[in-house]
Amino acid sequence: MRRDWIYACLLLSPAMVILVGFTHIPAIETIINSFFSTGRGRRVPEFIGTDNYATLLADPVFIKALKNNLIYAAVTIPASIILALMMAVFVNEKLRGRALLRMAFFTPTVLPLIAVANIWMFFYTPGFGLIDQIRGLFDLPAQNWVGQTDTVLYTMIAVATWKEAGFFMIFYLAALQTIPMPLREAAALEGASRWYFFRRVTLPLIMPTTLFVSVNAVINSVRLIDHIFVMTEGGPNNASKLLLFYVYEVAFQYWDTAYAATLTVVILGILCALAIAQFFFLDRRVHYK
């Protein structure tokens, strides 16, 4: 037992030092900073209690970013998982040109979002952009997809879904390959429809992959904001502002570090809740498999 403890210490300490140093301590410091004012120039930070939190609750931009982020997550997560599964099913069939299909679905993984955002910008450009050129063939009017407050968030969601679905496809494809062929043939002989087989056999068998993918999808719904930098900077009128982008803006453009810390604490809270929920779910499902 005692020797085990020493070994455990040796094995754990490198990872723990980094985890604690770059996650836990900064997280605690962030929480502490959220109770102080921002120091600027010669003015030092002062303890102001929960003033920052009061500001936060009254901040329309924060409320909007929070709402946007919820929509962003609520659409991106299921959409990218379902599309990924569809793609995997497609390329798992013996279709013509399967290699090309796979490569097509794989492109988002290789093209950095920050670079592709410019290309999407062209697709969405009103008038001479790709979407409008196609719409023009059917005499439909130009649409300012990125410039309208009611459509801009969905254009961002489309880009994020594009990015993620192709990536998740790979994991599903590998999972599908592990479903034994005889099982499928037997089901076909019994007269089970493809859909029935998919629902009753395939889906339960790939459950662990779905969990793996959904953890990633949840993390990315907070993290994946690169295209916002290039395409909208959160505009117009904050219609495409997401939480992490707002943190960046407050911290590195407004230089209001205390308020940025307060915003961060909120994100931390949400993520912690998700982490705990997911842990119970994951541990039960995957551990005893």
Next chain:
Amino acid sequence: MNKMSFSWDRALITCAAWALALLWVLPLIYATWTAFHPAEFETRFDLTAPLTLTNFSDAWVQAPFARYFLNTTILVTMILIAQIALGTLAAYAFARMDFRGKGILFSLVLVQLMIMPDILLVENYKTMRDLGLVDTILAIGLPYMASGFGIFLLRQTFMTIPQELDDAARIEGTSIMGRIWRVYMPLAKPTYLAFGLVSVSAHWNNFLWPLIITNSVETRPLTVGLSIFAATDSGIQWSVINAATLITSGPLLLAFLLFQRQFVQSFMRAGIK
């Protein structure tokens, strides 16, 4: 199921697959189109448009993409090796050892599953400043070198490995490191592969943290290099930007196209779940 409806079914699937694939590859097709044609054909898709390579030479001359590519490669490799090394050791301790405080320590790891360093960039910047690491490749990678996600995945996998294998190796006198190396790591290969892909893809694409922590050509990864290259204050130049995108993503795409069969197969053979 008669044969007729089966083939209809198939045709439908083929069509849907190709439609979806076309949608997915569209950005790449567009990038290729603009990169090989003069700027006036950025928005006009005329098959008789003249071909050119000047966009590539312009992009190549205007920014040190080879250097950026190298930086990203170093960064991604460094992070992956560290994550695997540190993650494996920690995962073994969590999966196979009993010690006081295990529960607490493990929940600390789980916290990091969700709270990635990206969110704590303000504080992490201060830490890097105190360590004197601002504007180094190490600083971009360091906060990610222990991955809660990696430790968690590996622990779950290690727990499925029969304890008897471990015991047998121990009786033969194999050390802890030896057992990890010879028993656990080979059996957890699929997990390593899956995690490796997540990690490489995440850091290949990572933008926000490197943007803040790097200042110079010697440290900037591709994403940051591309973003400052594509600053659009004076009007966007899709052809040159896309040429740059192709230069930097081309090698990977080409590699995937050439080796995709081996890649997907080894991935499948590994049978990740």
Next chain:
Amino acid sequence: MLTNFFKTSTTAAALALATSVPAFAVDLEFYFPVAVGGAAADTIEALTSEYAAANPDVNIEAIYAGSYTDASTKAVTAARGGNAPQLSVLLSTEMFTLIDEDLIEPFDTYLTEAEKSEWIDGFFPAFMQNSQTGGNTWGIPFQRSTPVMYWNKEAFAKAGLNPDVAPANWDELLNAATALTEKDDAGNVTQWGLRIPSAGFPYWLFQGLSTPAGAILANADGNKTNFDDPKVVRALQFLVDLSKSHGVMAEGSIDWGATPKAFFEGESAIIWTSTGNLTNIRINAPFDFGVGFLPADERFGAPTGGGNFYLFKDSSEEQKDAAVDFVQWITAPEQAAKWSIATGYVAPRADAWETDAMKAYVEEVPAALITRDHLEHAVAELSTYENARVTSFLNDALAAAIAGEKTPKEALAEAQAQAEAVLSSYR
């Protein structure tokens, strides 16, 4: 001090002698943002090496720091970390923020009276509005611009307008834009009359409307805004009406980056954008185009834009002296002309326009003169304490009005109230 150092520590002296060849060399680091592509970076490189060749005791390292926003982020984070560059070209509007952060120093301390009157007073006054406050000079104009109007002469001729005369006031602008807006049989617009980009930082081009309307958005001390001035409301109403009632401009927030492209493609016949685009448009426009002042209302008017040199506090006296010397050199007529010709930025001093190189350039590109003469009517770009935040209030208000979510009056009153809440503590 250096002699003392040598006396007290012989080993250190030996080391110092062995490693540094000119013992008194000054190292300067300077960040610059380049928004105009490759040529600008090359020019900076060429200029700094020219300076270094003439001044072997100074080592200058020019660090390309990305966009304006990136450059500010870097400079401020580095300075807060005690790792400031000596010089940096940042947006002129950052002046109050940098003062507030206690990161920069006025140039005056390092200048003689003669230099002040000869050098500082030689810059165009419009550029100095964003560079001086409280009797001190905090910024030296370098990478400066102003918005102008570009129009497609072919489209003008086709619409029956005189292609050589620009709309000079708002009425003429509206008439021209109406004549220029073309629709196809399905009723869809194929050519918009006017394009005033409003995505990202709408306040800048909006100042091209609010200034002619007779309003000044912020005071010279940077601690009071006038967003709810009826003249500002009128300007915003005019902007909103361009698309909502007159249908001569696309609806919604209009992208900045694609604006020159939209001009080349004939999507828009008149565009407003920075003088920094002149070179791009000159090379790529497939038709004859004109460059003119932004149209007048009560008066002609536009904001200035672009970047100034700032002198960072946290450096040695030698470094600051050398830095000021370098800035004086690089803004001198010959160098300023070179820079302006290569990039399209407006040479910030009258004497730069008297150089032979500049005269030859103006001969070739008469439009460059428009950019200079426009300065006579130009005012300071919106700049206050906590600039990014205060500006975002106005940006959001403009976007909300453009989207039709709020009336111009409501939106601007709200922005003014938000700005008040922040700025009142700076009075």
